[in-house]
Amino acid sequence: MATITVTNPATGETVGEVQQATAADVDEAFARARGAQRQWAALPARKRARVLRRFAKVVVDKRDELLDLIQSENGKNRASALEEVMDVALTSLYYAQTGPKATRTRGRFTALPLVSSTREQRPPKGVVGVIAPFNYPLALAVSDAVPALIAGNAVVVKPDSQTPLSALRAAELLREAGLPEDVFIVVPGSGAEVGQAIVRQCDFLMFTGSTATGKKLAAQAGERLIDYSMELGGKNPMIVADDAPLERAINAATHACFSNSGQLCISIERIYVHRAVADDFIAGFVDRTTQMRVGAGRDWGIDMGSQISKEHTDKIAMLVDDALTHGARALTGGHRTGETFFEPTILTDVPADAALYTQEVFGPVVYIEVVDSLDQAVEKANDTEYGLNASVWASAATGRRLAKRLEAGTVNINDGYAPAWSAMGAPMGGWKQSGAGRRHGEHGITKFTEPRNVTRMRGVTVGGVMDFARRRLR
Numbered sequence: 001m002a003t004i005t006v007t008n009p010a011t012g013e014t015v016g017e018v019q020q021a022t023a024a025d026v027d028e029a030f031a032r033a034r035g036a037q038r039q040w041a042a043l044p045a046r047k048r049a050r051v052l053r054r055f056a057k058v059v060v061d062k063r064d065e066l067l068d069l070i071q072s073e074n075g076k077n078r079a080s081a082l083e084e085v086m087d088v089a090l091t092s093l094y095y096a097q098t099g100p101k102a103t104r105t106r107g108r109f110t111a112l113p114l115v116s117s118t119r120e121q122r123p124p125k126g127v128v129g130v131i132a133p134f135n136y137p138l139a140l141a142v143s144d145a146v147p148a149l150i151a152g153n154a155v156v157v158k159p160d161s162q163t164p165l166s167a168l169r170a171a172e173l174l175r176e177a178g179l180p181e182d183v184f185i186v187v188p189g190s191g192a193e194v195g196q197a198i199v200r201q202c203d204f205l206m207f208t209g210s211t212a213t214g215k216k217l218a219a220q221a222g223e224r225l226i227d228y229s230m231e232l233g234g235k236n237p238m239i240v241a242d243d244a245p246l247e248r249a250i251n252a253a254t255h256a257c258f259s260n261s262g263q264l265c266i267s268i269e270r271i272y273v274h275r276a277v278a279d280d281f282i283a284g285f286v287d288r289t290t291q292m293r294v295g296a297g298r299d300w301g302i303d304m305g306s307q308i309s310k311e312h313t314d315k316i317a318m319l320v321d322d323a324l325t326h327g328a329r330a331l332t333g334g335h336r337t338g339e340t341f342f343e344p345t346i347l348t349d350v351p352a353d354a355a356l357y358t359q360e361v362f363g364p365v366v367y368i369e370v371v372d373s374l375d376q377a378v379e380k381a382n383d384t385e386y387g388l389n390a391s392v393w394a395s396a397a398t399g400r401r402l403a404k405r406l407e408a409g410t411v412n413i414n415d416g417y418a419p420a421w422s423a424m425g426a427p428m429g430g431w432k433q434s435g436a437g438r439r440h441g442e443h444g445i446t447k448f449t450e451p452r453n454v455t456r457m458r459g460v461t462v463g464g465v466m467d468f469a470r471r472r473l474r
C-alpha cells in the first residue's frame, strides 16, 4: 500500500504518514458517500445546520491543536494558520445561520396567479467533489464543504498531496460534531489519479488551485455537463492614491503582500503608488519589511514562515533572478535564505518583459511602480489576464470611485484582502482568468443545489385558459 510522507517544509521533519488513495478508493468513497447522502438530505436543513454550528465550536475549542497541525504540514507562521481556523469557524457559523433560509422552498411568480402556484425547490446536487491546494490546507479543504453539507450534499475531498493532515483531522472533528459517517470523506492522493477520479463522478466540482489546472478541469466538467466553481490564480494590484491614509497603508502593506509567506491567491503582487506620496510610502514600506521576522516555529512574533517546498522556492528564486537580470532593482530582499525560505522582497523598475511582471509568483514578492495619475493606476491595475482581488488606499470618495473601475472580484478599500474575504454575505471569486463561479453569500450555498420548479394548476389547464382567451378575443 503506497503512503504519503508529510514533511514540515520549515524544518524538514517528518510529521506524518498517510495512506495514499487510489482511483478504486475514490470509487468506493463515492459509493459510500452516495449511500450516506440520502439519509443526510432527508434531515431538515436546520438539523444539518446544527451539526455545522457544533463543528464551529469544536474547531475553536481545538484551535491550538489545529494551529500546530497546519503549521507542521505547511510551514506557515502561526498568525497565518489562525486565519484558517477563524475562516472555518466563521463560514460554519455563517452558513448554519443563513443556509436553511437560502435553500428553503419558496413561492415564485407565475403567469396565472389565480389558477396556478409555483414553488422553487432546492434539493442538493448529491456528492460534491472538493479539490484543494496546499496553501490553506484546513480552510480550502473544509470551508467550501460547509455550505455543501448544509444544503444536504455529501462531500468527497482531495487535499493537496503535500498537506493532507488538516483535512483528515477535520473529518474526525466533523464526526465529533455529529456529522454522520461517510457524509464527508477525505481521499489523499495525487491530482492525476485521485483528483481525476473525483472529476469523473462528482455531481458538482469545487476546485481551488492554479488557472492552468482549473481550465482543464472546467473542460472536463463541461463534457459531463456538471456545474463547477473554479477559484484560481491572481496577480493582485494595490493602488495608493495621493489622498491615502499613508501611515495605515504602510503598516498594512506587509500583511497584504507577505501574509501566508505570499502563498495566498488574494495577496498583493503589484503596487501602483501616486507620485505625490511615493517617496514616503516606499520608504515606510521598505522599513517595515526589513523589520519582519522570518522563521520556523510557533512563536506568535514570527511574521512569515517557509514556502511549501524546495521546488516552489526554486520557482520564486527563478522569477526574481529573471526580473533582476532584466533590470529590476530589489529595494529589500531578493534572496532565498534556505531550501524553503525566501526573503520578503520589494522590487522596483521591473520591465514588462520580466516574467513576474504579469505572471503570478505565489510567493513573498511584490513590485512597485510610481504613477502620475489615478487613471494611470487603474489602467495598469486592470492590465492583467487575472481579476481576483484589488486593494485601494484612498479617501472614502476616491476609493469608491476607483473601485467601480477595477476588474476584480473583490476590492478592499483601505486594507489588503481580509475584509472582503471575510465579508461572508457577499460573493467572492475571480473575474477573467481568476475563476468561474463564486463562494460566500447566498450563491455560495445555492450553487450546491439543483433547482426544481414545481408548478401546480388548480381546476383548469393552460390549454383551457388559452381557449377561454381565444373565445374572448374573437
Ligand code: NAP
Binding pocket: 131, 132, 133, 134, 135, 140, 158, 159, 160, 161, 162, 189, 190, 191, 192, 194, 195, 196, 199, 208, 209, 210, 211, 212, 213, 214, 216, 217, 230, 231, 232, 233, 234, 264, 265, 266, 360, 362, 388, 430, 434, 435
Ligand atoms: P494546482 O497545481 O492546480 O493544484 C491544486 C490541486 O489540484 C491539488 O490538490 C492538485 O493535486 C490538484 N490537481 C492538479 N492537477 C490535477 C488534475 N489533472 N486533476 C485533478 N486534480 C488535479 O495548484 P497549486 O499550484 O497547488 O496552488 C496554487 C494556485 O492556487 C495559485 O495559482 C493560487 O492563486 C491558487 N489559489 C486560488 C485560490 C482562490 O480562492 N482563488 C485560493 C488558493 C489558491 P496534487 O498537487 O496533490 O497532485
